[in-house]
Amino acid sequence: MSITVASVPASHVYIRHLQHPDDAARRTEAPEQPEPRESEHLVVGRLPDPPSPRKDTPTGAPWWPPAMLDPDWIAAHDFDLMHVHFGFDAQTPEQLHEVFDALDAHGRPLIYTAHDLWNPHQEAPALHEAQIQVLFARARAVITLSDQAAEEIFTRWGVSAEVIPHPHVVDLELIRRYAESPRRRTEEFRLGVHLKSLRANMVGIEVLEAALAALREIPRAVLQVDLHHDVFDSSGTRHDARLVRWLKRQDPELLDLRVHDFFTDAELFDYLSSLHASLLPYRFGTHSGWMEAAHDLGTTVIAPDVGCYRSQGADFLYRWQDGRLDAASLTRAVQAASTQAASTHAAGVLSGSAQSGSDPDDHTPWRAPAAPARQDWREEQRRAIAAAHAQIYARALSEG
Template identity: 45%
Template sequence: MSGRVPLEQPGGVATTPGIRIAHEGIIDLITVASVPTDHRYVAHLHAGDSRVRRLPDPVPEGADSNDRWWPPRWLEPAWLSDHIDDFDVLHLHFGFDAIPTERLHQVVDLLRRHNKPLVFTAHDLHNPHFRDNTFHLEQLKVLVRGADEVITLTPGAAREIVERWGIEATVIPHPHVAPLGMIGRPRDRRPEFVVGLHAKSLRANLDPIAVLDTIVTAAAGLPDTRVRVDLDSNVFDPGADQRTADLAAIITDYATGHSVDLRIHNRFDDNELWQYLTEIDVSVLPYRFGTHSGWLEACYDLGTAVIAPDCGYFADQKPCRTYGFGLDRFDPTSLTEALRATHAERDSTSAASRSSRQIERQRISAMHEAVYSRTLEHYSTATGRADQAID
């Protein structure tokens, strides 16, 4: 498939593949190879009047369809070289967790040789799947220094990027997560206050055991309060690693002995997740490390309060209370105080409106379009990008 768009306006000038530029200098279409495209975050970067077209995810090697987008073919140098004329900009979000830095260097160098801009959104400055962040930081060093434009979601993350790598990132906020039609709906007022602690699949940055006793003790001192703990059923699979199996057993035993409402189920699909978030009043995030959170955004969409750890930049994203929690630290008092304050102010939880999220989505879309246009303008006025040290 060619990214070139046929010239339709007299006097126009056909330039970079996928772009038509008229005398006014307006870019009519920008074709983006997004890594990935089939992701809720990426889908919500698009607004109806955008001139950006994101290509479908390529079918992974050995697969029959692109129902699963990983491992991403755009990060395979040989495949990328064969399809280099299909797009104008490569925009990397996710999917590079297991890719060696040598291959990332190859991708950056290949794009450079072909004058193809690389845009990189730094979602995670600490990979939530690995306690040891050394390898992830090595990957980020290649990508942040090799990209033509770096985007991140919060001012705090942007400051860290400058401190670590000397690169200024454009801050573009996270778009809505829940469907627009569900945002801003009135919530049912329940007689009880439900504290939710979702342990999901007990990935590396989740430590629900550390906070559970504090939550249960605090809840016992609040009127009409119930603690609900959810676990994905796959944590009990025979093939689960030892850490996961041990944590699942501890949570189950604790819940049985402390009157905790424990729910074990398959991983929620989207509709089940929206329903869950409307069934709890506050979601406590037991993250020992991390950077940003789509879960927090979904809570904001549906009017569920959030108590987030003070590691990462969760409080930069959307309004939430925080408590002291990090790799090797926990302040139980701050969590207790946050629970009490949230209970006392349950009728004034910060929540999104549909109109505000619609306007925000249009602005986010326009900001991405501006980033893409800026990188392409650079290439239209230069023979190639200046050499950058990325070692």
């Protein structure tokens, strides 16, 4: 038996990694006609993303805005159910109701995964809350990624959400390769803060100042700050002159500034694998795919105590209090991450699992040991995630 899903979107890495590993290589052009084979699990096929109606789609999101969220598209295509994840930002609540009315008219259930309870791109949460209110009301089943999010959804909206964790982001084979050959240097502790294009939930100078203060107490520590050209360049559409002036004043021996455009996947994974810890500079938000990619590569994550990052699995937390950064808590988190990196290295040396060339007496313990078991864990988790989704889909169809 197979189920055909219109996933919104389909090509995002999160959705691609919901697929059972044994089915991942299946053709998706015609999922309504799956290749015959024996299987112990329900086969889920996902329609490919239709071409976006826009020619200037964002970098990294060629599917936006999703063409599937349209009553005419729904009427013209054959599928069993729709599963919405991202991309409904472009629709008003009234337009979303029209889309879901079209699903009802064709007897197709709606499944919604609540990734964001506060859209990280929007300073004011009101519009997003109105949109997800529609999704909560119309969905036959709701999924979210953490226990903390499920509790908030039930408290605020009275909806019971099933918790299914975020799958891996880095491809399984790459997880093994990076575990065998991580990019971390042995002579330093490297903390990374990637400000990207300074989306609404990101904080620059305040977080960077606190991180630098913490690193000054750690021998051979480096803060790597990455930033996109649209923020750094004076002609950039999101240029932040105050931040750029501040960055240029810092000691280049302590702050390693790197300005570039949007990372490719390969560049992102090389970057994350080169860090001992990644600090998320967020003052609001919910969940993080960035955190999952870091964990795929053995990189520690320091996250704020807002949203659901703790419940998702952040390694260390720092606090925001009444909208202000608690710098002391960030210092403690950074110092704890550096201590963890040192003890991890020491344990690897003693067990003989450290990389060649390491010396337990060289006083430069900033190396994470290889962890090939990480690939096995992520593959097992992905099988469980795929099975959980298939069960929800089958139940939604049977209840129709």
